[in-house]
Amino acid sequence: MPIRNVDLHCHISQQAPIPLEADFSCKAGEVLAVVGPSGGGKTTLLRMIAGLGSAQQGAIQSGDKTWFCHQKRINLSPQQRHIGYVPQHFGLFPHLTALENVISGLDHIAKHERKARALDWLERVNLHGLPARLPAQLSGGQRQRVALARALAREPAVLLLDEPFSAVDRETRERLYIELARLKSQLSIPVIMVTHDMNEALLLADKMILISQGKMLQQGKPFEVLYHPRNEIVARQMGLRNIFTAQVSGRDANANITWLKMGDQIIASDSAPDCEVGQTVRWVIPNQGIRFSAITSGRLCRSINKLDIMIDSMLVMGESVRIKACMAGSDEAFNMDVPTHLANKLNLQQGLATTIALKSEQVHILES
Template identity: 85%
Template sequence: MPTNNADLHCEISQQSPIPLTAKFSCKAGEVLAVVGPSGGGKTTLLRMIAGLSSSEQGKIECGGKTWFDDEQHIHLSPQQRHIGYVPQHFGLFPHLTALENVISGLDHIPKIERKARALDWLERVNLHGLPARLPAQLSGGQRQRVALARALAREPSVLLLDEPFSAVDRETRERLYMELARLKSQLSIPVVMVTHDMNEALLLADKMILISQGKMLQQGKPFEVLSHPCNETVARQMGLRNIFNAEVSGRDVDANITWLKMGEQIIASDSAPELVVGQQVRWVIPNQGIRFNAITSGRLCRSINKLDIVIESMLIMGESVRVKARMADVDEVFNMDIPSHLAEKLSLKSGLATTIALKSEQVHILES
């Protein structure tokens, strides 16, 4: 793989046929997840990077080379950009073997070198022994690996993945996650991955951008976006369910703390945005910021945010339990997913009155 600086920079804007505005960069060796609901503009953005379509306005650069510039009337073809592209349903030629499919992407190198290069990449994605099979003779996960090998064998300047794991079962998806994570360490190119699966982005991406209805809502490291969504729209798109009303009861700018009041309960947030005492706000906390920690034996984790709750319902979902609980003196409901073994250990059940702790560094006040 090329070791030179091959960062991707993209700034595009258009009103038709699909409104889309985005500005971001992806460093070499970095995985950028583009996340959002269907019809939000994710695939359109990927096609613009690939050169399969162009924006009304903007500029796309990679490795210091301009791929698209509406003012300069530059629009390089996909071949000129030398991208690796894995479409949603693999895009393999059904009449070609796995080996031939990979070779089909290597027309940029001498013919004599193509077979060895293709075999090497099939080996790298753990498909040794299967080069002579047709796509119909391969499982979904194996077809996905062939598509990935074909894209990477090109030694592309950028790897583009469009919902790369959506067409395979969960077990295969988990194995492919591991495969991509392993390959990522070998790649010194930007990798842009479109997905609607938030867990996928949290697991694989170094950075993510949230897109909805053609607009970029927020960008940053996945866990930072999850912990500090800029507004309620982002919080809900991230799948956060614990969003509440509160009143600002105090601020300590020096200690970087804001005190929030819910009923008679005071909650501390490790942040001090420009708010005034008495102001009504919305705040959010991710699932991992809520702790059931050996409550039954009285060893709740050290926290200034301890809330009395009553468990309303418990829904077993495989290895985890979805717990719905209501605060004792406020009409607010917490939704929590906890491991099944912990729920059993703590003897949690419907109707139980107990206590939870909220991590103050994850109590995040939303912009109004």
């Protein structure tokens, strides 16, 4: 069982060589995803937590133990921090077997205990029967499991994962997702995962941080950030494509509703931010908030946001169809991903005039 059960607190700041500002906590048993584009500071942040780099200002604390504090001139080594670290390309020793690679991370325990500990963790990551194989004799997914076993066998205070699934194919990646989700329930340590893959963060993380150009843009539960991005920069980084301009035509603070006028349409949002009637705002809706359905079924009748559209284009992408459609009375276009089976069932096709419904609770007004 893990020997630690403490939270990690990080507050760091620097201007050079890579600008970085970060202030967050990660609880024991929680997976925190650090998400952002390449060059945004994600790996730099992970290396600072690991003790492989130092910030100009700030502090990093694991429970009541200070790992780094610029003011007090404390800066523990990676060994003193007792972290588990899985680099992007596994970092295995090519001349050592899977078992020997795991044992190589166990120099902090007695020699006679190392083999049993290593075999136990290879078993836990479903690599029983392969301890004698060299990394070159293992698949990408198996090498990733060895790297994970080596990190976890240390019973670390914190587990750090740097783009942990980027070097394996999609099928292997999805199996590893299940493996990490299973292991997460057994771990009572903070897990910090750097990724540029938003789906990975939505699938695996309890909390996420969006970081770009060294700045933290927003943090929170993944789906909260997806449905309530702070501003347009966050919305675009979350992969949201339906971002529009509208005028505030009315507000009801008591009912928590804002009415937006876009073209000839009035759209209701279940939020009432501090804005004035007549003000121009930007708003966003995730793909999940847009519904196609047959009018005859009556499914759209309960929505107060029913919009007439014309389908401009359809692109089949395996199990889904990417649809671009213009709204009646406006130049604005909606971009939607619809399951292929539903598109076929509704007989959606280019040039079709139809109706969509927008979930008012997912019509989100962005900060200006």
